[in-house]
Amino acid sequence: AQTVTQSQPEMSVQEAETVTLSCTYDTSESDYYLFWYKQPPSRQMILVIRQEAYKQQNATENRFSVNFQKAAKSFSLKISDSQLGDAAMYFCAYRGNTGNQFYFGTGTSLTVIP
Amino acid sequence: GAVVSQHPSRVICKSGTSVKIECRSLDFQATTMFWYRQFPKQSLMLMATSNEGSKATYEQGVEKDKFLINHASLTLSTLTVTSAHPEDSSFYICSASILRKLFFGSGTQLSVL
Numbered sequence: 001a002q003t004v005t006q007s008q009p010e011m012s013v014q015e016a017e018t019v020t021l022s023c024t025y026d027t028s029e030s031d032y033y034l035f036w037y038k039q040p041p042s043r044q045m046i047l048v049i050r051q052e053a054y055k056q057q058n059a060t061e062n063r064f065s066v067n068f069q070k071a072a073k074s075f076s077l078k079i080s081d082s083q084l085g086d087a088a089m090y091f092c093a094y095r096g097n098t099g100n101q102f103y104f105g106t107g108t109s110l111t112v113i114p
Numbered sequence: 115g116a117v118v119s120q121h122p123s124r125v126i127c128k129s130g131t132s133v134k135i136e137c138r139s140l141d142f143q144a145t146t147m148f149w150y151r152q153f154p155k156q157s158l159m160l161m162a163t164s165n166e167g168s169k170a171t172y173e174q175g176v177e178k179d180k181f182l183i184n185h186a187s188l189t190l191s192t193l194t195v196t197s198a199h200p201e202d203s204s205f206y207i208c209s210a211s212i213l214r215k216l217f218f219g220s221g222t223q224l225s226v227l
Binding site for chain 2: 033035037042043044045046047050089091093095100101102104105106107109
């Protein structure tokens, strides 16, 4: 099975500042998909951003962007201009190109300080 | 994005009773749905993969006779916790995959007294 590692159990950021959440993964596949999901206190899992491994360009969604380093098997999430509503658990996830299973990291709890 | 509806959001039951949780894909057909269990401040633990028209595939350590999964249509999967006990109390989440993305229901908090 693939493994996804999030080495930061907790992070905090000042409102309006930038924070980067780390994620590494292990795979022998060359084509796959990487995701960041957000789980706020409501516990609804929300897709934040997706990166296809065959694309060299880093994905961006408004204030959220990723730094995808395929050789290093690293996939970090950058949140710019942090807002109070960004406070949540963030999960990194992997999906291979074949099969349908998603693998999740252990999560990073993000606190936004007013 | 695609919408996955999960009901009920919260259920309290007595030990020994059975509880059914429904998961519906509202605007797309889902041949495969996933059921997860999540403990407080922990990640999602995959319990089983639900395939429309066939038997579910359970992860190692998950009792298939306790957690009955039925995926009778392309838009509905159900998880029935049979003879629930306090140790079954947890947050259960369903999800469905479309276009290589995973969309989640809002979860069900099960409390067994």
